Amino acid sequence: MGNKEIQEQRIKSYFIEATKEILKGEGLKSLSVRNIAERAGYSYATLYNYFKDVKDLIFECVVDFHEECEEFVKTETKKSQSGPGKIKAIAKAYVKYFIQYPGIFELFFLEKTTELANKQPTIKLIYSFLDKLSEDEWEYCIKTKIVSAADASIMKDTVHYAIIGMLLFYINRREPGTYKEFFEKIETQLNYILKVK
Amino acid sequence: MGNKEIQEQRIKSYFIEATKEILKGEGLKSLSVRNIAERAGYSYATLYNYFKDVKDLIFECVVDFHEECEEFVKTETKKSQSGPGKIKAIAKAYVKYFIQYPGIFELFFLEKTTELANKQPTIKLIYSFLDKLSEDEWEYCIKTKIVSAADASIMKDTVHYAIIGMLLFYINRREPGTYKEFFEKIETQLNYILKVK
DNA sequence: TTATATATTTAACAGTGTTAATATAATGAA
DNA sequence: TTCATTATATTAACACTGTTAAATATATAA
Known part of the structure; x- marks a missing residue:
């Protein structure tokens, strides 16, 4: 029963x-x-x-936070119209979520999880998450010839890696010193990588 | 005495x-x-x-590893001739060092250190380290008009953030799955960011 | 050699995650 | 309802962690 x-x-x-x-x-x-x-x-x-153990418990939280983050990004970027601008908006919302909850950034990216072989799908979920959030927009950019498929594939990665790197420095090393500077840098980096403005 | x-x-x-x-x-x-x-x-x-405590001891190690990494990068890139190619070589050697010693990557970037206010110079040393290793080469690129000073400033950051992001994923999340794939991705990313090849 | 100062170690404390044994609560049958 | 069984929850304990105070061993000076 x-x-x-x-x-x-x-x-x-x-x-x-x-x-x-x-x-x-x-x-x-x-x-x-x-x-x-x-x-x-x-x-x-x-x-x-x-x-089973506390790691098991923690990883159940990952799934929930994941869904919460997805919803946050979607509502935050609903009004943006398709194209590189929306990819930027998605990336910025993604950043905002982790700035709001640095503990979740720690959990998603900093915590050692290599010994959890059975949780591999959950781990994959984490690092392919931004890709999933923005994949429709990338397809749109490719179809409308804004960017080539080959370039899109590289740029997608660059955006993700650079953002995680910046979040790591800001959350873990307080660099840049202020949130204003940090977010300006996010803006600058996204503009360069996505070749906008 | x-x-x-x-x-x-x-x-x-x-x-x-x-x-x-x-x-x-x-x-x-x-x-x-x-x-x-x-x-x-x-x-x-x-x-x-x-x-004073174990953190104090660990941070003395940071300085030593820092010097070791610097020497490794310099000998590894000695024969590269100036320009974007050398910046690439420096970045790749930097990556190789941390791949060789993942524990040092953890220590440099993943370990919480926010509560060590007195060690702020050491922390600054860490995140400005790649910049320091490649600053001469960036100046060279600017002087020879390969790149503008404004672009150089952004690209320098992009290289650093993207590399740290990739190292984080590879060391902490085993993505990509093999070293070969990882290093090919490093190559691809550097080529895109630095606009070479 | 003895007295003092210095260096090192042991014992203890307050934490951590985890497991085994115990106590409590819920359920079934008579 | 009462008793036996089962399921669930708690306490006690273990092996760790970093850190401090007291006790011991060593070196120095008179």
Whole structure:
């Protein structure tokens, strides 16, 4: 019967919600099993009845954040009209999401996950995410001959790599020193890579 | 008298060498105070007579690795003649160094260091390092009108951000799956950003 | 040699993730 | 309802982590 599974899923969600709150707030560094369990209203060992280990729990959050980010980017860029401008808008919204939640950036890109072989699809989801968000726009640019398919393939990667690099420096190394400077640099970089303006 | 200081520096170096060995081998994850001390031939508490804390010790390693990387890049690119080709060669050597020692990449870019206000110069050293390695070549390109000063400033950043992004994906997320693919991508990206070939 | 100063180590504390044993709650049958 | 069984939750413990205070060993000076 499904009642057991519904209840089980419900308790799992308490742990997941607690973990997501901590990740969005204090970040990965202040995440601990006892911390999560306290917020979820259970003892720390109870967590292991519902998750293999804490990594398992954390990776369930990844999927949720992923969906949240996708929705954020879509609503943020809804009014942009197709073309390189929209690709820029998508990239900027993507950046904004991680600036809002640096803990999620940490989780997505900085945390060691190589030992989680079974979670490989989730990892793939992360690094192909920006591509997925902007693939329609790239196709549009190719079809309308704004850019060649070969160039598009390279530019798509450049945008992604450069953005992650900038986020890494800004979030982890405070460079540039202010958000204003950072976002201007994002703008400059996107303009250069996408050859706009 | 300087004898005391020489001896003190000598013992410090034992800890530093031990830490460097672990970082180059097993990496940051298997670095611990007891681990370091054992390899240095001292008890774990002795470390605190020579370093404020373990972060202090680790940051002394950063300076050493920095010098080692600089030398590696210089010998690797000695025969390249000035111009965009040499900038490419420098970037590729820079990448090779971190591929050889992923633990050092972790240490330089992934480790949280925001709470170390006094070490700010060291942090600045890290993120301005590639710029420093290639600044002469950029000046050359500007003087010989290969590129404008304005473009050079942007391209310099793009190269750096994109390379760090690619290293992050490859080292931390195993994307692309093979070194061959990874290095081909480095080549492709550099060619696009630097407008060569 | 003895007294003092210095250097090193051991013991302890407050954390971490995880597991085994125990206690509690829910469920079934008599 | 009462008892036995099962499922779930909690406490205790283990092996780690970085760090500090007290105890010990070593070197220096009188």
